[in-house]
Amino acid sequence: MDEVLAPDAKQAINAARTFRDAHITPFADGIELRRETAISTLRLASQYGLLGLQVATTHGGGGLSAVATARVYEEIAEGCLPHAFSLEVHNNIASLVSRHATRAQQDRWLPRLLSGDAVAAFCLTEPSVGSDAAAIQCAADHSENDWVLNGEKAWVTNAAGADLFAVWAQTDVAAGWRGIAAFLVEREAKGLTVTDPYQLMGGHAMGTAGILLRDCRVRADGLISPPGEAFKVAMQGITSARIFVSAQCCGILKAGLERAISYASERKAFGRPVGSFQGLQWELVNVATQREAARLLAYRAAAAADKNLSATVEAAQAKKLQPPQRLAAW
Ligand SMILES: Cc1cc2nc3c(=O)[nH]c(=O)nc-3n(C[C@H](O)[C@H](O)[C@H](O)COP(=O)(O)OP(=O)(O)OC[C@H]3O[C@@H](n4cnc5c(N)ncnc54)[C@H](O)[C@@H]3O)c2cc1C
Structure with a gap:
């Protein structure tokens, strides 16, 4: 299959092999045994051009197709699947910012996401809501120029070391999925707490943990996807x-x-x-x-x-x- 891929895709696949052989395969067993996260390895992926794989080249990303991106993740997972999944979640948020964020949000976050200076996490699932994602209960209330988030998120990959959280929350319960919006929330935001990483049967490199939001204020310009759009964006993701x-x-x-x-x-x-x-x-x-x-x-x-x-x-x-x-x- 690789023969028919474009030169930039072949280059990314080779880079993924080099990155895996140098930084993942030799260390994956030890990381799992010690129950460590792989956030520092994720940051290193920028040196191999593996952050922002599907972000448009005009935004400094790889501009790769889904087929090429899948090949990159397949190569990395050969060394360790949790490392590949962690990278994938980060890259999905980078793509989200590239496609849906305002110019100001892009200017602020894309350089950091592509350089590995900021690691990202996707927060949709809640302790009592998984498959039925339209039923999320985390609330987003408009207050003057801010949004105030209250609720809990569960199973957040990369949470242990993430700098940026894309959080889906309900603005209008009566509107169902159409009331759901998405916000960019910084780790330092007041009212956001990351729980201890989950103790799992395996896959600790993903740094999976929960998020508590208690009167967490997000400025109006933190809205990345408005009600009516955000749920569809989450489903595409x-x-x-x-x-x-x-x-x-x-x-x-x-x-x-x-x-x-x-x-x-x-x-x-x-x-x-x-x-x-x-x-x-x-x-x-x-x-x-x-x-x-x-x-x-x-x-x-x-x-x-x-x-x-x-x-x-x-x-x-x-x-x-x-x-x-x-x-x-x-
Ligand atoms: C390792 C890991 C990493 C994750 N990372 C993230 C992340 O980064 N961000 C995030 O937001 N979430 C994340 N998740 C959460 C994941 O998306 C949810 O686990 C998933 O949505 C399922 O939700 P649930 O676990 O609550 O299962 P439930 O919704 O409670 O479902 C349990 C079981 O019920 C049955 N069931 C439910 N609905 C139906 C249906 N309609 N038809 C038939 N059977 C059904 C199925 O057997 C299903 O397996 C992660 C999960 C894991 C395990």
């Missing part, structure tokens, strides 16, 4: 995220498969490498075949997004085809 997570799963699965094949040739039973038994060969072949099928679904969805088609179904199908649990080792 989730569709992109589904495509990119699918590609990441294919990356980590490649690494898992290679490790399994290598071990099967070392491990001996009954005087032979276990990989020489047909029963095990069938299992490995099944995984390799499922991975190819998953890749086709992921890149079909990315190609649909690049044609500005609604990729909602394609993205959901790609993410639904989960890699075999036995090899998704994170």
